[in-house]
Every structure is written in structure tokens, then in C-alpha cells.
Amino acid sequence: MTKTNTFEITGAVASRDLFSLPPPAADKGVPLMAALKERRSARTFSEEPVTDQQLSELLWAANGISSSPETHEDKGLRTAPSAKNHQEIELYVFLPSGIYLYDTLNNQLALIRDGDHRSSAGRQPFFEEAPLSVCLVADFSKMGNYLEKKRAFFSGLDAGYVSQNIYLYCASEGLATVACGMINRKLLHPLLKLEDAKAMLSHPVGVRKI
Numbered sequence: 464m465t466k467t468n469t470f471e472i473t474g475a476v477a478s479r480d481l482f483s484l485p486p487p488a489a490d491k492g493v494p495l496m497a498a499l500k501e502r503r504s505a506r507t508f509s510e511e512p513v514t515d516q517q518l519s520e521l522l523w524a525a526n527g528i529s530s531s532p533e534t535h536e537d538k539g540l541r542t543a544p545s546a547k548n549h550q551e552i553e554l555y556v557f558l559p560s561g562i563y564l565y566d567t568l569n570n571q572l573a574l575i576r577d578g579d580h581r582s583s584a585g586r587q588p589f590f591e592e593a594p595l596s597v598c599l600v601a602d603f604s605k606m607g608n609y610l611e612k613k614r615a616f617f618s619g620l621d622a623g624y625v626s627q628n629i630y631l632y633c634a635s636e637g638l639a640t641v642a643c644g645m646i647n648r649k650l651l652h653p654l655l656k657l658e659d660a661k662a663m664l665s666h667p668v669g670v671r672k673i
């Protein structure tokens with residue numbers, strides 16, 4: 464499998480509407496027990512970029528489709544479980560060139576908003592330093608007829624699984640991350656053009672600054 468390190472996506476290039484991500488490599492990484500031991504929250508980020516390949520793998524590990532096309536029914540099954548298989552957790556990626564929505568089925572990033580909004584992904588100053596952040600959004604429109612309280616409860620649980628997947632991929636890849644619930648939803652919701660949805664957590668991701 465060829466490793467793309469072109470930084471076409473993760474670099475500060477002029478934004479395009481659609482980026483195809485390189486295929487994620489499913490046959491790599493440290494043993495699960497080692498990743499669990501290494502998992503830690505980190506809050507300092509160097510200027511070193513995350514590669515396009517790592518971004519693809521990060522998103523797939525977080526909540527990508529893991530069932531084979533032959534066996535999966537209509538929408539497939541994901542690396543993270545979700546209540547009633549609602550699959551309501553969407554991933555928004557903050558890069559220097561713009562904010563993108565991860566299209567899981569097509570392994571693509573679709574532009575939501577142009578420009579560098581990384582500092583808006585969270586309230587803490589390290590969001591400005593991290594080369595990218597992933598915001599986990601619960602799309603309530605995918606939760607069928609669940610009442611509000613049930614939506615809030617189950618989407619909170621479902622976001623937790625995705626967050627742990629991000630932590631474990633980062634631990635395996637030697638990247639730094641931290642789950643952040645302290646985010647500015649009043650700012651984020653219009654920025655991400657959200658309706659009937661809630662920003663749950665943001666994860667800055669990068670190489671740890673020592």
C-alpha cells in the first residue's frame with residue numbers, strides 16, 4: 464500500500480469542494496493492549512503536520528465503514544457502535560484550508576466552509592496550534608422517533624465510542640489528542656451550518672510538542 468505524504472489535503476492549500484482521501488490501511492498499528500496502555504490526553508502540539516494518509520486512517524478508525532460491501536445492508540456497519548445503528552455521529556474536520564464533512568461511504572471530505580477556522584473548534588488555546596481538529600456532531604435527524612431526552616442520552620454514549628477510537632488510533636500512531644467537551648456551541652453550530660444537530664466533542668490532533 465502506497466503511503467501518500469503529499470499534504471494535498473492536510474496542507475494549507477487553496478480549498479476545493481471535494482477531496483478524495485487515500486485508502487486507509489487496515490493492516491497496521493500496535494497491538495490493542497499496547498494502544499490502551501499508551502492512550503493519554505495531550506494538550507501540546509508541534510507544527511509538524513499530520514499526513515493525508517494519517518488523516519484518512521484517523522477518520523476511518525473513528526467511525527468508518529468496517530463491514531464488507533457484500534455483507535453490509537443499506538448503510539453498512541461502522542468501527543464504532545451506535546444505539547439502534549442510527550449512525551448519527553458525523554465528523555467535521557478543521558484544516559488550514561477549511562472545514563470539511565467526512566463522507567464515510569465515499570472516503571471523501573466535502574467542503575462546508577472555506578478558510579482557517581481551527582481556533583473555533585474548541586475554547587482552549589491549543590486548538591490554534593494543532594494542525595487539525597475533528598469535531599464530533601450528533602445529527603439528531605438520523606435518530607428516528609427518539610424523544611429529545613433519549614436522543615441526548617444515546618448520542619452522548621455514541622460519541623464516546625468514536626472519541627475512544629480516535630484516542631486509540633492516535634496512541635497507535637504516536638499522535639497527540641484530547642477529547643474536549645468545553646467547546647463554544649453557539650459559535651460552532653452556525654459555522655458548521657447545523658440544524659437539528661449538536662456538536663458533542665472536539666479532538667485536536669497532531670504531533671506532541673515536547
Ligand SMILES: Cc1cc2nc3c(=O)[nH]c(=O)nc-3n(C[C@H](O)[C@H](O)[C@H](O)COP(=O)(O)O)c2cc1C
Pocket residue numbers: 502503504505506587641642643644645646
Ligand atoms: C467527555 C470528556 C470531555 C472532556 N473535555 C475536556 C476539555 O474540554 N478540555 C480538556 O483539556 N480535557 C478534556 N477532557 C479530557 C480529560 O480531562 C482527561 O481524559 C482526564 O483528565 C484523564 O486524563 P487521560 O485522558 O490522559 O487519562 C475530556 C474528557 C472527556 C471524556
